[in-house]
Amino acid sequence: MAFAKTSNKMKAIRAFINTWLKDVTWYCNHCGQNFDAKLFEHESCCDNPQIGRNRDHTMGLVNQNKRLQEDRLNDFASNETKTMRWGISIPPRLMSDLERYFKVNYEEKLFNNIGELRQFMQEFPQFRVAKKI
DSSP states (O other), rough: OOOOOSSSSHHHHHHHHHHTTOOOOEETTTOOOOOHHHHHOOOOOOSSSOOOHHHHHHHHHHHHHHHHHSSSSSSOOBBBTTTTOOOOOHHHHHHHHHHHHHHHHHSSSSSSSHHHHHHHHOOGGGGBBOOOO
8 A cells, every 4th residue: 555645644544544444355353364265164264253354344343332432431431430441442453554554654653642542532433432532
């Protein structure tokens, strides 16, 4: 995937995600192994095979995040003592691909500080568990 570099990190993330969602490779969301129908006839790839494409896994996770938002004790998704709270939930392959993309192309971490994580949560509410940040 080739993208034009930008100084706006969220714009770069959005462009990457939009392209990433178009990948039609079938794989297991649990172990990350690419799906091969011939091999799968005889044995599964792992103990919890979740076969799908990027779009399938992302839509499942977005729906799960919506349900989690409704089930949390409060809008901030914190526990009763407010010592821990839920943050984001993102497909494992998307997270690893985003981290690799920023390391290779920008020579930096995906999230350098808590401010960038909060900005991500604001820009991409489908990946956050809390209703409010």
